[in-house]
Amino acid sequence: MRMRVSFRNALSRWLSIKRLLVLAVAAATCVLVAWFAAASLIVREPLAHADAIVVLSGSAAYEERTRRAAELYRSGVAGKIILTNDNRQGGWSKTEERNPYFHERARAELIAQSVSPDDIIVLPQPVYGTHDESLVLRRHLESVSYRSMVIVTSAFHSRRALWTLNRTFAETGIKVGVEPVPPGGQTPGAAVWWLHLQGWENVPLEYVKIIYYRLRY
Numbered sequence: 173m174r175m176r177v178s179f180r181n182a183l184s185r186w187l188s189i190k191r192l193l194v195l196a197v198a199a200a201t202c203v204l205v206a207w208f209a210a211a212s213l214i215v216r217e218p219l220a221h222a223d224a225i226v227v228l229s230g231s232a233a234y235e236e237r238t239r240r241a242a243e244l245y246r247s248g249v250a251g252k253i254i255l256t257n258d259n260r261q262g263g264w265s266k267t268e269e270r271n272p273y274f275h276e277r278a279r280a281e282l283i284a285q286s287v288s289p290d291d292i293i294v295l296p297q298p299v300y301g302t303h304d305e306s307l308v309l310r311r312h313l314e315s316v317s318y319r320s321m322v323i324v325t326s327a328f329h330s331r332r333a334l335w336t337l338n339r340t341f342a343e344t345g346i347k348v349g350v351e352p353v354p355p356g357g358q359t360p361g362a363a364v365w366w367l368h369l370q371g372w373e374n375v376p377l378e379y380v381k382i383i384y385y386r387l388r389y
Contacts, residue, residue: 203363203366206363206365206366206375207362207363209375209379210328210355210362210363210365210371210375211362212331213327213328213329213330213331213332213375213378213379214327214328214330214331214352214355214362215330215331215334215350215352216330216350216351216352217334217348217349217350218322218349218351219249219320219322219347219349220249221248221249221250221320222249222250222320222321222322222347222349223250223252223313223318223319223320223321224250224252224253224254224293224313224318224320224321224322225241225244225245225249225250225252225253225254225321225322225324226253226254226256226309226321226322226323226324227241227253227254227255227256227278227324227325228256228302228305228323228324228325228329228333229255229256229257229258229260229274229275229299229305230258230274230325230326230329231258231260231262231274232262232274232358233326233358233359234274234275234277234278234281235281235358236326236353236357236358236359237278237324237325237326237353238278238281238282238285239281239285239353240324240351240353241253241282241287241324242281242282242285242286242287244322244324244351245282245287245291246285246286246287249322250321250322251291252291252292252293253282253287253291253292253293254293254294254295254309254312254321255275255278255279255282255292255293255294255295256275256295256299256305256308256309257273257275257294257295257296257297257298257299258274258275258298258299258300259273259298259299259300260273260274261273261274262274262277275294279292279294293312295308295309295312302329302332302333302336302385303336303340303385303388303389306336306337306339306340306341307340309321309337309340310340310341310344310346313344313346314344314346318346319345319346319347320346320347320348320349321346321347321348321349322349322350322351323337323348323349323350323351324350324351324352324353325350325352325353326352326353326355326358326359326374327352327353327354327355327359327362328355328359328365328374328375328378329352329374329378330350330352331382332378332381332382332385333350334348334350335382335385336385336389337350339389359374360374
């Protein structure tokens, strides 16, 4: 009788340990898949030199994007920085006593990062998505005879941005590079994005947008 009870207890403990192992493996697999999904969205295609650095609009993400653009500018990648206008306003500015537009904040941030005001070009036409930006940029770059540009955008947006711009600039002869902002600042890291609300907005939603863009454009 005691042997049966002992055997049952041992079996119960083994089954409990087995369940924990299965759960641990499942959790590790989910984390690995989440990391791979996020990392797959990040692409980098540098250019040693370009006619312009283009900071894509991203509302509040302007801080990380403009800082990366300023780094490229100071390192000599390009002598001009182009900003697009998503026509959105940020929070209240006590200094200006108004809600500045994000492209205005981006320009101010670039100047604070030692970029000459004369080297900053703001394209005033409002854009409402990456495809809109690509069309506005094509018209501008062709009008000034630029032959290359480096796109600066947030990490998880880089794959769709590069795909969209390559489509729009096909057959123009204009080279397109991309320098994503390394995640971990305003954008959650690839390994931990699922722990942040913004990460859920960035990664799963970005895949939805990629599918839409592939079908639409």
